[in-house]
Each structure stands twice: as C-alpha cells, then as structure tokens.
Amino acid sequence: MACMANHQAHSSHHYRVVVVGGGLAGLAAARMLADHYSLTDTQAVLILEAGTSLGGRIKHITGLVPWPVEVGPEFIHGTMNSSFKDIADRMKCQMRELPYPDRYYLGNERRMLCSDEAEKHEDIQHAHKLFQELAFEDPDAPDISMAEYLHRRGTNNSVYQLAESIYANDFGCSLKQLGVRECIQEAQNWIYGDTYLILDRPMSSVVDFIAKGLQVHLDWAVQRVQYGTHGVKLHSSDGLIVTADYAILAVPVTILQHGVITFNPPLPKAKLDAIQSIGMNNCVKVLMAFSDRFWPEDMFDVVCTNCFLPEIWITQYPSTSNHTDGRAPLGKFIVVGFMAGEVAAAASRLPEAEVIRRSLSQLDEMFGQVSQKAEYDRSGYCHGIKVDPLNDIPDRSKDLHNFLTRDHVLIPREYVQCPRSRPASAFFQGGCVVNWEKESFVRGGYTYPSLNAHGARFALAEPLQKRVFFAGEATHPGVNPCMQAAIDTGRRAASEILSLDVSGRL
Numbered sequence: 001m002a003c004m005a006n007h008q009a010h011s012s013h014h015y016r017v018v019v020v021g022g023g024l025a026g027l028a029a030a031r032m033l034a035d036h037y038s039l040t041d042t043q044a045v046l047i048l049e050a051g052t053s054l055g056g057r058i059k060h061i062t063g064l065v066p067w068p069v070e071v072g073p074e075f076i077h078g079t080m081n082s083s084f085k086d087i088a089d090r091m092k093c094q095m096r097e098l099p100y101p102d103r104y105y106l107g108n109e110r111r112m113l114c115s116d117e118a119e120k121h122e123d124i125q126h127a128h129k130l131f132q133e134l135a136f137e138d139p140d141a142p143d144i145s146m147a148e149y150l151h152r153r154g155t156n157n158s159v160y161q162l163a164e165s166i167y168a169n170d171f172g173c174s175l176k177q178l179g180v181r182e183c184i185q186e187a188q189n190w191i192y193g194d195t196y197l198i199l200d201r202p203m204s205s206v207v208d209f210i211a212k213g214l215q216v217h218l219d220w221a222v223q224r225v226q227y228g229t230h231g232v233k234l235h236s237s238d239g240l241i242v243t244a245d246y247a248i249l250a251v252p253v254t255i256l257q258h259g260v261i262t263f264n265p266p267l268p269k270a271k272l273d274a275i276q277s278i279g280m281n282n283c284v285k286v287l288m289a290f291s292d293r294f295w296p297e298d299m300f301d302v303v304c305t306n307c308f309l310p311e312i313w314i315t316q317y318p319s320t321s322n323h324t325d326g327r328a329p330l331g332k333f334i335v336v337g338f339m340a341g342e343v344a345a346a347a348s349r350l351p352e353a354e355v356i357r358r359s360l361s362q363l364d365e366m367f368g369q370v371s372q373k374a375e376y377d378r379s380g381y382c383h384g385i386k387v388d389p390l391n392d393i394p395d396r397s398k399d400l401h402n403f404l405t406r407d408h409v410l411i412p413r414e415y416v417q418c419p420r421s422r423p424a425s426a427f428f429q430g431g432c433v434v435n436w437e438k439e440s441f442v443r444g445g446y447t448y449p450s451l452n453a454h455g456a457r458f459a460l461a462e463p464l465q466k467r468v469f470f471a472g473e474a475t476h477p478g479v480n481p482c483m484q485a486a487i488d489t490g491r492r493a494a495s496e497i498l499s500l501d502v503s504g505r506l
C-alpha cells in the first residue's frame with residue numbers, strides 16, 4: 001500500500017516534484033521520479049490527491065455479485081504496446097481476451113445478430129469500413145464533425161445509427177461532437193490491437209502495485225498553483241501549502257475547465273483555449289445483478305441500436321468471495337449497461353430507479369419471448385435525445401438506505417416495477433447507476449476526439465515556465481483516453497522534468 005503520511009505534519013515541506021492527482025497518470029509519473037531519485041528521499045516526490053483513495057477513475061464496488069464490479073475502466077484495450085498490460089504482466093496477472101462486440105441488437109427490428117450474421121450485414125460492415133478508412137485520411141484536412149463526414153459520404157440512417165452506437169458511444173460522445181481530425185489522429189496512432197482483455201483481479205490491484213512505497217497526501221485538494229522560474233507553490237482548499245521545484249498536474253481536464261484550480265500568473269491564452277476545446281462528457285454505467293442467466297452463455301458484448309442502453313456487456317470472474325462484511329452478494333450474474341455523451345446526459349436526468357427500469361425493459365425485450373409491445377414510449381430514449389417524458393417521476397432512490405458504498409445507491413428489486421413474467425425483470429435482484437459527472441474530482445467519463453480541437457492536446461501538455469508540467473489522458477497526443485495512455489502521459493511528464501533536472505539526486 002502507498003504510504004499515507006499525515007499531511008498536516010508535512011504541510012510546510014519542500015519537495016523536488018509534487019504530483020497533483022493520484023490517478024494512473026499521476027502515479028506513473030511519481031513512480032518514475034521516485035525510482036529515479038530514491039525512494040528513501042522523503043522529500044523527493046509527493047502526490048497530492050483530492051480524494052480519499054488513489055486510482056482516480058479506477059474504482060470498484062462490492063456487494064452486487066461475488067466479485068468486485070468495476071465502476072470505471074473494466075477492459076485493457078488491446079494486447080500490444082500497452083504500458084498498462086506490461087505492468088499487469090509484471091504482476092503475473094491472468095488476462096482473458098474477448099472480442100468486441102460479439103453481437104448486435106437492432107432495436108428497430110428487434111433482432112439480435114451474432115458475429116457471423118453481423119459479418120454479412122451490409123450496414124454494420126459499412127459502418128466499420130467508414131471508421132477503419134479514417135486511418136488513411138488526410139489529418140490536415142479541414143475539421144468537420146463525424147455526423148457531417150458521414151453525411152458527405154452518403155450514409156443511410158441505419159449506418160448512421162450503427163456508427164452512433166458502435167463508435168460514438170465508445171468514444172464517449174455523439175457523432176455530432178466527434179471531430180474528424182482527432183478521429184484520424186486516433187486511428188493513425190492506435191497501436192494496441194482490437195481485442196479487449198479482462199483482468200483476473202480488480203484494476204485497483206494495479207494501482208496498489210504502482211503506488212507501493214510512494215509518498216501520498218490524500219484528501220488534499222489543490223486549489224491554487226503559484227509558479228515562476230524559481231519553483232511552484234501549491235495551496236490546498238483548506239489553507240495548507242506545499243512548495244516544490246517542479247509540479248505535474250495530472251488532474252482530469254474537466255477540473256481545469258471548471259476553474260477548480262486557479263493559477264498565478266494566469267494560464268496563457270493558448271493553454272486556456274486548449275483546455276476548453278478538449279471535450280469530456282458524462283458516462284453512466286448501469287450495474288444490474290441477477291439470480292440467473294437469461295442470455296446465451298457465450299455472449300459478452302452487445303452493441304444495441306435504437307435502444308435505451310447503446311451497449312451492454314456481461315463479465316464473469318472467478319468467485320472471489322471477497323465480502324468482508326459477511327453479507328451474501330445480491331446476485332450471481334451481472335449485466336453492465338454503458339451510456340456516454342448526450343445519451344448519458346439524458347439518462348442522468350431520470351431518477352435512478354427509472355434508469356434501471358428502462359434498462360430491464362430493454363433486456364426483457366432483447367432476451368424475452370417478445371410477444372408484447374414494450375410498455376414505455378420508445379421515442380423517449382436513445383440517440384434522438386428527446387427530453388425524457390418521465391422527468392417528473394419522484395426519485396425514491398434518494399430515500400433508500402445505501403449499503404453498497406458511500407457513493408452509490410442500491411436500487412432493490414422492489415423499487416423497479418417491471419413484469420415478472422419477463423426474463424430480466426424476473427431474475428433482477430438489485431442494481432445501481434454510476435453517474436461519473438457526480439464524481440466531484442473527475443466530473444465526467446473520458447475525453448473524446450473533439451471537433452475543432454486539433455493540436456489542443458499538445459498545447460495542454462506544454463509546460464509552464466519549465467516548472468509546471470501536465471499529464472493525464474487528455475494530454476495524450478494519440479487522442480487515446482485509455483489507461484495505458486494515462487500511464488504514458490505520466491511517464492512523459494516525468495521524463496520532461498528529468499531532462500531538465502540535471503542535478504539529479506537530492
């Protein structure tokens with residue numbers, strides 16, 4: 001475990017480098033610097049983390065099923081060139097490879113297609129081809145949205161809807177928000193491969209591995225950064241001060257967009273423009289526990305068009321029975337629904353119980369004997385982003401006793417009035433809705449290839465007066481918002497300091 005020193009006692013100390021933010025980027029930077037200087041130099045490297053734990057977007061909850069369920073990242077994207085996978089390999093983790101996606105559900109037709117049917121489906125293949133061809137497009141062409149690009153390429157509505165669910169939702173936005181230039185940059189720099197890997201243990205074990213022995217102050221939210229050619233002074237929200245020769249800011253771009261941290265002198269215009277032009281939307285994960293399986297055993301991930309949830313997946317790990325509080329888990333299986341961008345924004349305006357109810361109705365429709373018409377208004381959900389017609393439903397979930405975690409409310413079966421004759425509703429035991437916009441130190445999901453943001457990630461990564469450096473997934477030049485990207489940016493920022501800091505050891 002990381003060394004959690006009492007920050008009151010050390011508040012007046014001066015450090016060689018202070019890293020702000022204990023997510024993967026900040027941890028990777030601190031690890032590299034601490035290994036370079038010396039772990040025993042207590043004043044070499046310090047991490048200041050606003051939250052009460054390390055890992056940032058890496059978090060899990062227990063109590064739903066017999067294994068911890070990731071509320072943030074769940075997959076290692078790609079088997080090649082991944083710094084995250086390299087660390088997992090060093091830890092001797094087992095990893096299972098899964099194809100993405102292995103099924104498609106066409107909501108308009110109420111039809112499920114498995115991968116060999118999808119390979120023959122003209123529109124699905126066309127949607128994939130359009131995105132694969134981006135790797136060969138000119139990165140210097142004028143920027144337009146992917147919606148406009150698809151329109152110019154003459155795509156029909158079905159291909160558009162598929163592109164929205166397969167690609168835009170995965171990127172964390174809508175086609176209208178996706179910028180072609182950053183998409184081209186992403187496609188040309190994706191060197192990791194296409195399969196998904198799942199780990200045999202929680203992602204947080206990788207966080208603990210990286211953080212081992214590092215000096216950390218938790219619950220230390222940086223509010224103000226003063227910098228100049230002589231060094232950096234960091235002020236906390238409760239009046240503490242730490243000084244350093246160098247600082248690395250590894251906080252989500254939303255924290256900078258919302259002005260949570262102020263700078264003295266103020267940030268240059270180029271930096272401010274870069275911060276505002278990189279898009280990061282909300283992500284919502286719907287976690288539903290079931291007592292029995294009602295889907296094919298070999299199913300993993302389904303992209304769903306014209307549905308409430310644009311994507312669902314099913315992960316199962318060896319039962320680890322890691323429940324220390326003696327309570328039995330709610331269910332034996334879990335289905336995760338994933339929404340991003342405007343779809344997530346629309347869903348987060350609904351009461352949580354209603355989000356679960358609509359998700360179950362979708363699963364009922366996908367996996368049930370579909371003889372009845374779905375009972376809710378289809379026009380209320382999905383990519384048309386109509387304002388939901390059920391906004392006035394009282395959110396009873398607020399009254400519930402929250403026994404899952406401090407942050408996530410459990411919606412028990414009784415709160416979701418769905419027909420028991422249909423499979424998902426019948427086996428549903430309870431679930432919760434994870435809304436990333438509500439995480440006050442993250443405020444969203446991850447950055448997406450944004451319209452009119454060409455060059456912004458380089459500008460965001462640019463140091464200030466060779467004293468303040470920037471890391472975090474938003475600074476990745478390959479427009480990659482994944483875990484390996486966060487690690488790579490942390491290491492890049494650490495190397496920038498090491499290349500300047502010729503004096504070496506303290």
Ligand SMILES: Cc1cc2nc3c(=O)[nH]c(=O)nc-3n(C[C@H](O)[C@H](O)[C@H](O)COP(=O)(O)OP(=O)(O)OC[C@H]3O[C@@H](n4cnc5c(N)ncnc54)[C@H](O)[C@@H]3O)c2cc1C
Binds near residue numbers: 220261
């Ligand atoms: C729902 C979801 C699903 C995802 N799925 C995947 C996936 O399957 N695979 C994948 O590779 N990636 C996935 N990602 C993306 C991945 O989680 C991120 O790219 C990565 O974790 C970002 O790391 P980071 O260090 O840049 O930022 P963060 O992890 O956000 O770390 C930033 C840290 O800064 C801290 N902080 C903020 N403000 C302050 C302050 N004022 N003072 C001090 N500290 C502060 C925060 O508390 C946080 O700990 C997912 C993300 C989400 C949200």
